[in-house]
Amino acid sequence: MSKEAPNRLPPRMLLTPEEAAAKKHALEQRDAQIRGVSSIDAMRAAIKQASRALPAITEVPRVKLRDAAAFRTRALQGLPFLVEGIVGRWPLAQHSPSLLRERYAQLHVRARVGDYIGTAFAADRAMQDMTMLEYLDLAEATQGLPPYLGNLELRELNSMCHWPTWFEKMGPPRFWIGPARTMTPLHCDYDDNIFAQIWGSKRIFLAPPHHDEFLYPREANPILFGSPFNPEAPDYDAYPLARQAALVEVMVQPGDMLYVPAGWYHQVHALTFSLSSNRWARGVPFVMRQA
Numbered sequence: 001m002s003k004e005a006p007n008r009l010p011p012r013m014l015l016t017p018e019e020a021a022a023k024k025h026a027l028e029q030r031d032a033q034i035r036g037v038s039s040i041d042a043m044r045a046a047i048k049q050a051s052r053a054l055p056a057i058t059e060v061p062r063v064k065l066r067d068a069a070a071f072r073t074r075a076l077q078g079l080p081f082l083v084e085g086i087v088g089r090w091p092l093a094q095h096s097p098s099l100l101r102e103r104y105a106q107l108h109v110r111a112r113v114g115d116y117i118g119t120a121f122a123a124d125r126a127m128q129d130m131t132m133l134e135y136l137d138l139a140e141a142t143q144g145l146p147p148y149l150g151n152l153e154l155r156e157l158n159s160m161c162h163w164p165t166w167f168e169k170m171g172p173p174r175f176w177i178g179p180a181r182t183m184t185p186l187h188c189d190y191d192d193n194i195f196a197q198i199w200g201s202k203r204i205f206l207a208p209p210h211h212d213e214f215l216y217p218r219e220a221n222p223i224l225f226g227s228p229f230n231p232e233a234p235d236y237d238a239y240p241l242a243r244q245a246a247l248v249e250v251m252v253q254p255g256d257m258l259y260v261p262a263g264w265y266h267q268v269h270a271l272t273f274s275l276s277s278n279r280w281a282r283g284v285p286f287v288m289r290q291a
Contacts, residue, residue, distance in 0.1 A: 028222050036284050040222040044190055047263040050287045051209040054078050060250040071166040078287035080206055081259050087196045088255030092160035097199055097273050104156060105133035111147040120185050121226035139179050149177040167281040176276040186227040186267040192281040193260040197252040200274030205231040207247045209263030214245040231267060261287055
């Protein structure tokens with residue numbers, strides 16, 4: 001690690017309960033306007049209600065798509081699927097992880113450290129600023145849970161990615177970098193999501209939106225809910241309802257792009273050193289359009 005003092009994270013603002021409630025209400029109104037829905041609560045309810053009519057799946061299909069129209073037709077079904085033949089053509093996919101040391105060693109990043117799995121959806125989870133080189137060295141030296149670069153907007157890497165224009169509006173690309181064992185625990189985002197696996201392999205578990213009633217969800221914010229249940233190490237004594245959750249496992253390999261419909265729970269676990277990127281839509285979720 002560098003002997004220089006690390007960059008300090010911005011101080012947390014302490015709000016009164018009234019101020020916190022007002023801030024949450026304002027953010028929900030803004031988020032609803034961005035997505036073109038009447039309210040975030042109504043959107044969540046509509047997604048879960050529509051998902052009850054979906055057929056159960058035991059595997060995630062692999063498809064090849066001609067164009068955006070073909071993607072939208074498939075996405076209207078409200079089910080996840082893997083797309084082949086896109087990510088593997090990106091310039092970034094032609095490189096190896098050594099690129100991070102050779103070209104981006106001094107890039108400033110923010111790492112999730114400590115027990116970031118147990119505190120994944122807490123407002124005060126531990127984060128640490130460092131350079132890419134410092135991160136890679138720390139990740140190699142850590143014996144327990146490795147630190148994780150998660151949900152970072154890295155324009156330097158995105159310049160070598162060519163995203164398909166499947167959504168009318170998309171949020172900025174977010175990058176996820178880390179060795180084997182780095183993980184994002186089970187959660188759902190109430191936005192449609194395309195997830196690109198660029199380097200390495202990951203195991204992903206998925207469950208439909210209305211099965212939140214079996215997954216003991218906790219609200220992190222109005223469009224993000226986390227679950228304490230771990231499908232890779234199920235504790236049915238603590239979470240007995242989870243036996244009823246229809247979880248499906250999918251392995252994503254380099255070059256895969258996974259469509260995760262809004263509201264679907266997913267847990268993402270790196271099996272090797274991995275670089276992934278994703279983008280969330282900023283519009284009415286496809287499953288609501290079908291409904």
